[in-house]
Amino acid sequence: MPEISYLEAIRQALWQEMKRDERVFLLGEDIGCYGGAFGLTHGMLDEFGPERIRETPISEATIVATAIGASLLGMRPVAEIMFMDFILLTLDQLANQAAKMRFMFGGRTTVPMVVRMPAGSGTGAASQHSQSLESVLMHFPGLKVVNPSTPYDAKGLMLAAIRDPNPVCFVEHKVLYKTKGEVPEGDYTIPLGVGEIKRAGRDITVVANNIMVMKTLHVAEKLSEAGIEVEVIDPRTLLPLDTQTIIDSVLRTGRLLVVHEACQTGGWAGEVIASVVGSPAFDYIDTPVRRLGGKDIPIPYNRGLEKIAIPQEDDIEQEIRAMVEGRI
Amino acid sequence: MPVPFIMPKFDMDQEKATIISWSKKEGDFIKFDETVLTVETEKVAIDVPAPATGTLARILFKDGDVVPVTKVIAYVLKEGETLADLPKAQESQGTPSKPEVAPVSQPAIAPAAVTLHATPVAVRMAKEEGVDLAQVPAAGDRVTRGDVERFIAHQKTLGRVAIPATPAARRVAQESRVALETIAGSGPRGRVQAADVLASVKTASASTNGREAELVPLTSMRRTIAERMQQSFRESPHIALTAEVDMSEAESIRRLFNMQTEKQGQPRITVTALIIKVVAWALLRHPYLNASFHGDSISLWKDVNIGVAAAAPHGLVVPVLRNADRLGVSEINMQVTELAGRARENKLRLEDVQGGTFTVSNLGMFGIRQFRAVINPPESAILAVGSVVRKPVVVDGEDHVGVRPVLSLTLSADHRVIDGIVAARFLSDLVTGLESPSLLLY
Numbered sequence: 162m163p164e165i166s167y168l169e170a171i172r173q174a175l176w177q178e179m180k181r182d183e184r185v186f187l188l189g190e191d192i193g194c195y196g197g198a199f200g201l202t203h204g205m206l207d208e209f210g211p212e213r214i215r216e217t218p219i220s221e222a223t224i225v226a227t228a229i230g231a232s233l234l235g236m237r238p239v240a241e242i243m244f245m246d247f248i249l250l251t252l253d254q255l256a257n258q259a260a261k262m263r264f265m266f267g268g269r270t271t272v273p274m275v276v277r278m279p280a281g282s283g284t285g286a287a288s289q290h291s292q293s294l295e296s297v298l299m300h301f302p303g304l305k306v307v308n309p310s311t312p313y314d315a316k317g318l319m320l321a322a323i324r325d326p327n328p329v330c331f332v333e334h335k336v337l338y339k340t341k342g343e344v345p346e347g348d349y350t351i352p353l354g355v356g357e358i359k360r361a362g363r364d365i366t367v368v369a370n371n372i373m374v375m376k377t378l379h380v381a382e383k384l385s386e387a388g389i390e391v392e393v394i395d396p397r398t399l400l401p402l403d404t405q406t407i408i409d410s411v412l413r414t415g416r417l418l419v420v421h422e423a424c425q426t427g428g429w430a431g432e433v434i435a436s437v438v439g440s441p442a443f444d445y446i447d448t449p450v451r452r453l454g455g456k457d458i459p460i461p462y463n464r465g466l467e468k469i470a471i472p473q474e475d476d477i478e479q480e481i482r483a484m485v486e487g488r489i
Numbered sequence: 490m491p492v493p494f495i496m497p498k499f500d501m502d503q504e505k506a507t508i509i510s511w512s513k514k515e516g517d518f519i520k521f522d523e524t525v526l527t528v529e530t531e532k533v534a535i536d537v538p539a540p541a542t543g544t545l546a547r548i549l550f551k552d553g554d555v556v557p558v559t560k561v562i563a564y565v566l567k568e569g570e571t572l573a574d575l576p577k578a579q580e581s582q583g584t585p586s587k588p589e590v591a592p593v594s595q596p597a598i599a600p601a602a603v604t605l606h607a608t609p610v611a612v613r614m615a616k617e618e619g620v621d622l623a624q625v626p627a628a629g630d631r632v633t634r635g636d637v638e639r640f641i642a643h644q645k646t647l648g649r650v651a652i653p654a655t656p657a658a659r660r661v662a663q664e665s666r667v668a669l670e671t672i673a674g675s676g677p678r679g680r681v682q683a684a685d686v687l688a689s690v691k692t693a694s695a696s697t698n699g700r701e702a703e704l705v706p707l708t709s710m711r712r713t714i715a716e717r718m719q720q721s722f723r724e725s726p727h728i729a730l731t732a733e734v735d736m737s738e739a740e741s742i743r744r745l746f747n748m749q750t751e752k753q754g755q756p757r758i759t760v761t762a763l764i765i766k767v768v769a770w771a772l773l774r775h776p777y778l779n780a781s782f783h784g785d786s787i788s789l790w791k792d793v794n795i796g797v798a799a800a801a802p803h804g805l806v807v808p809v810l811r812n813a814d815r816l817g818v819s820e821i822n823m824q825v826t827e828l829a830g831r832a833r834e835n836k837l838r839l840e841d842v843q844g845g846t847f848t849v850s851n852l853g854m855f856g857i858r859q860f861r862a863v864i865n866p867p868e869s870a871i872l873a874v875g876s877v878v879r880k881p882v883v884v885d886g887e888d889h890v891g892v893r894p895v896l897s898l899t900l901s902a903d904h905r906v907i908d909g910i911v912a913a914r915f916l917s918d919l920v921t922g923l924e925s926p927s928l929l930l931y
């Protein structure tokens with residue numbers, strides 16, 4: 162199987178789906194001749210032409226509103242919001258329109274669109290270009306929120322997202338763009354709403370998303386040498402959330418830690434923990450349930466501060482050790 | 490002035506408590522009423538709440554120390570206070586160096602004792618709820634309604650047993666039928682982990698030396714029973730006296746009473762209730778049977794609080810009927826029924842089992858004719874009641890034999906307090922009272 166990057170995996174999914182389905186088109190800022198801020202749509206204008214790779218003005222509200230209109234008329238738009246931070250400009254379109262239409266029109270219409278957005282810090286882009294706002298989007302029933310951590314998941318989830326009849330927020334991570342992994346060349350989908358155990362272990366369940374999955378896997382490998390076996394779960398889709406996989410895991414390990422880059426207060430770790438503590442897994446919990454989120458501060462521009470604003474591998478390792486070794 | 494943190498007294502006869510563990514350390518910020526340490530009395534483990542909000546300072550006793558009640562065990566520094574505000578350490582007791590610092594003059598609990606600062610609402614509420622305002626610690630500079638509410642809520646939870654354990658540990662303990670209170674927790678602050686429970690089950694089955702047996706770890710209740718009965722047998726020289734009672738009159742008065750209870754839809758009067766009534770009457774006439782021995786003195790209790798041995802799920806408990814001498818048979822009957830019911834459901838409160846001055850143990854319902862009971866310390870006597878049996882007895886001076894309901898009573902008494910003749914007089918009065926209940930009206 163060829164090894165490609167996370168970024169290429171997403172491009173491959175878009176490319177293949179545009180070849181397969183002529184209703185699919187892209188729209189966003191600088192996605193044409195510039196190839197997108199991160200180069201994700203590089204070469205696509207030449208292949209598909211300006212009708213299907215549509216440059217837009219700098220107006221996120223317009224981008225999402227256009228995508229909604231097109232999808233209502235039977236198209237399958239994939240919109241790009243250059244930085245996830247700007248999704249806040251589209252909340253009325255996303256939350257009040259896209260998320261509600263299928264319900265309010267009694268199922269007589271659907272909004273089959275995808276809105277892609279790179280999230281996260283680690284690129285020195287400061288407070289307004291580094292946020293992880295996935296928890297915000299989880300509060301709107303009618304939306305789906307997808308959040309891949311590997312190239313393989315990115316392609317399979319993107320294909321599933323485009324084919325899904327509901328509006329899907331596809332949250333990518335900037336730092337993951339360069340990470341590589343095996344990705345099948347052909348067509349495959351990963352069902353939305355199904356999490357995956359990325360690594361099995363008996364001592365503790367760690368639930369993490371996007372970049373934190375990678376960090377936790379590194380820590381898990383290191384701790385394995387010390388005799389601590391960490392089970393790493395990637396929900397992959399945050400809305401709807403696959404709580405059952407997490408609950409089953411906690412039934413086995415008796416310990417739960419949730420790690421995300423998003424600010425801790427109001428972060429989705431609280432949602433996971435509430436689901437587990439309120440489930441039959443409660444009687445199997447043998448250590449206080451914990452979460453490790455980003456600090457409750459705007460992401461600093463200073464690279465050193467930017468790093469300590471979000472959980473790093475050392476933090477994750479210390480937290481896991483404290484829990485497994487009975488110090489919490 | 491820093492608030493002295495004293496070892497609280499939970500029990501009437503409690504003299505000391507053992508510190509199981511401090512959950513806070515010096516320098517920690519503590520909030521009024523939050524748990525700061527756990528102590529163990531001979532009955533239960535109890536969480537001790539902070540007497541005030543502030544910084545915990547100068548812990549004087551460590552885990553495992555046995556501390557007399559009301560002794561200062563630490564201090565709470567209020568906002569703005571430092572270690573320098575603490576009273577000087579009392580090591581040099583003989584030479585009081587600085588007379589201006591006089592820790593003795595500090596009130597033990599609340600500084601509010603002398604001049605009472607309280608809001609009008611708090612005063613009214615305390616009055617309504619029967620709370621002594623001087624006992625209520627103030628969070629701020631005066632006692633507020635919130636302080637009174639917290640105080641009342643706290644009083645209610647005092648006797649509650651709380652054992653820190655993870656949900657998993659609780660489940661495993663329940664599945665393995667192990668009492669959590671018998672397990673030493675290895676987790677932070679002594680929290681019981683699932684592994685601790687499993688280990689305890691394992692050790693228990695290992696110590697049978699290969700012979701097959703189901704090993705049951707001691708619950709704290711079993712342990713208390715064991716210790717107290719052992720203590721009683723070791724310290725109190727028991728004498729036992731038995732007498733038979735013709736229950737004809739008692740039976741007929743019981744029938745009369747039950748015609749009454751039936752009309753009023755109340756539970757039927759039991760033999761036990763009738764006996765308790767007569768015992769209370771006799772105790773008033775024989776104060777040494779209602780007493781406790783202290784080594785150099787004897788307390789002759791003014792109250793007549795009769796303990797009634799009852800079965801609880803995990804062993805014997807003796808709930809106490811307070812001021813039984815002032816209750817009618819019907820009231821005694823209802824209270825005993827209620828206490829025994831709560832004993833069966835394991836719902837007795839600490840105060841339900843405290844303060845007994847004499848115990849009645851009835852095994853008659855199991856067909857036991859006669860038995861000797863072990864005195865329940867610090868009481869000095871216990872009455873063992875057998876079953877009422879119809880049997881032939883000589884009924885008058887002319888050697889005529891008749892069939893009568895006969896009850897056998899056996900009194901165990903502590904000879905340090907009660908001589909044989911004193912016990913005999915009491916028992917004889919008891920027999921008279923049961924054979925001629927109308928004498929109680931005299």
